[in-house]
Amino acid sequence: MNDMELVKWPFLKQDWGIEFASSKGAYLHTKDGRKILDAAGGAIVSNIGYGREEVADAIARAVRNNSYVLPPFLTPEREKLLDELREHWLPPHLSRIHLSSGGSEANESAVKLAIQYQASRGKPEKNIILTRSLSYHGTTLNLSGISGHESRKRGLESYVPKPITIETPYPLRCPLGKYHPDAKDYYLDNLKQTIREIDPKNIAALLMEPINGSSGGAIVPPDNYWLEAQEILKENDILLIADEVMTGFGRVGSDFASNTFGIEPDILIAGKGMGGGYAAIGGTYSTDKIADSIQKAGYEVMFHTFAALPQSCAASSEVLRILRDEKHCENVNPMGDKIMQLLNSEIGQHPHVAEIRGMGLLIGIEIVEDKSNLKPFDEDKKTTLKIMNKGLQEGVFLYPGGTGKYRDIICLGPAFIIGDTEVDLMVKALKESIDYAVSLN
Numbered sequence: 001m002n003d004m005e006l007v008k009w010p011f012l013k014q015d016w017g018i019e020f021a022s023s024k025g026a027y028l029h030t031k032d033g034r035k036i037l038d039a040a041g042g043a044i045v046s047n048i049g050y051g052r053e054e055v056a057d058a059i060a061r062a063v064r065n066n067s068y069v070l071p072p073f074l075t076p077e078r079e080k081l082l083d084e085l086r087e088h089w090l091p092p093h094l095s096r097i098h099l100s101s102g103g104s105e106a107n108e109s110a111v112k113l114a115i116q117y118q119a120s121r122g123k124p125e126k127n128i129i130l131t132r133s134l135s136y137h138g139t140t141l142n143l144s145g146i147s148g149h150e151s152r153k154r155g156l157e158s159y160v161p162k163p164i165t166i167e168t169p170y171p172l173r174c175p176l177g178k179y180h181p182d183a184k185d186y187y188l189d190n191l192k193q194t195i196r197e198i199d200p201k202n203i204a205a206l207l208m209e210p211i212n213g214s215s216g217g218a219i220v221p222p223d224n225y226w227l228e229a230q231e232i233l234k235e236n237d238i239l240l241i242a243d244e245v246m247t248g249f250g251r252v253g254s255d256f257a258s259n260t261f262g263i264e265p266d267i268l269i270a271g272k273g274m275g276g277g278y279a280a281i282g283g284t285y286s287t288d289k290i291a292d293s294i295q296k297a298g299y300e301v302m303f304h305t306f307a308a309l310p311q312s313c314a315a316s317s318e319v320l321r322i323l324r325d326e327k328h329c330e331n332v333n334p335m336g337d338k339i340m341q342l343l344n345s346e347i348g349q350h351p352h353v354a355e356i357r358g359m360g361l362l363i364g365i366e367i368v369e370d371k372s373n374l375k376p377f378d379e380d381k382k383t384t385l386k387i388m389n390k391g392l393q394e395g396v397f398l399y400p401g402g403t404g405k406y407r408d409i410i411c412l413g414p415a416f417i418i419g420d421t422e423v424d425l426m427v428k429a430l431k432e433s434i435d436y437a438v439s440l441n
């Protein structure tokens, strides 16, 4: 047997030295009997925690009732989810719902809807999807191309579309200076200038994460940036697509980050927290105006075979019901504030911690070699990986962020059910892991 034949999982050889047997609440249990706090809810997915019997039962009931029904037909499981979404979560202007099997599919659907909408209005040349310099929208070829995530398109550059981007507001690294008071205007000018250069008649939409997910590690834009950006887009007849795959369904302390920023996206995308890890599900939500125009033009909105699976819909509606009934979203801001306070007191002055940032329970910690000029550690030092490995030894799973060019960002995004014990544990492990990793560099 050669070396590659020994690779059991995943596709490329990796040496985590750990195997998970089961999970419960906010913890993962290893095969060798250790308990690991999941400080990132997997890939910032698990909001109600793991192992809820009610969700397992809802899935089992759905499979018994309807193991598969073609996505466009209504079933009781689908109807229940649509009611849950419309009555309790979605902004009222987003009345149309297209379901898929995850964030990438949901984002691809959004891009298609935006381009079809413009074509349906007799504007087929309005087909550019603007994205942001630092961003991640998914793993398909198109989304890999148009996302601002260098490391996830390595080896594909010759094939995937080139992104056409505006600058991602990054207050720490604003070209005018760190946390510069004019940062908002600087980034809005960049948006205006980019639109002018490309010509609005060629631009269908801006696809953006209101707060960066793991690409930038919870980068929050300057106050009022999104409100004013939305006005600029409206003036130029450009759609706003909010990718809330990571920020949606309570993660940043409100139902959606768009609500926090007071914006009304034309299309909104959710994934991850929508099913809380119990279902492979994503949603693309849009206005009647967009759907009606596409319908009038006679275009198709094709489904994915496994979209809106009855068992996925049942899981998602149960997860969202639990979130509401048990008021877990009310714990997000208090716990997020506690983590931020403790991080600031424990590592705020650390010589290699450039910034601790975020909103609600989406938090990023950026590590640099030199705090004075924000120079990162060399990529081949693999600082993030060292921090993650040490974290696991300390009993905490931490999530890696960054795009390669911007790197060594650790993300925290635990389940909303955590308490003080978990906050203490994750901050202690993070501090020890950072100290350990930089001591090896």
Ligand SMILES: Cc1ncc(COP(=O)(O)O)c(C=O)c1O
Residues within 6 Å of the ligand: 043, 102, 103, 104, 105, 107, 136, 137, 138, 139, 209, 213, 214, 243, 244, 245, 246, 271, 272
């Ligand atoms: C903001 C954002 N959009 C889209 C995606 C892609 O979602 P999925 O991995 O479910 O396809 C992710 C995944 O990390 C994400 O964070």
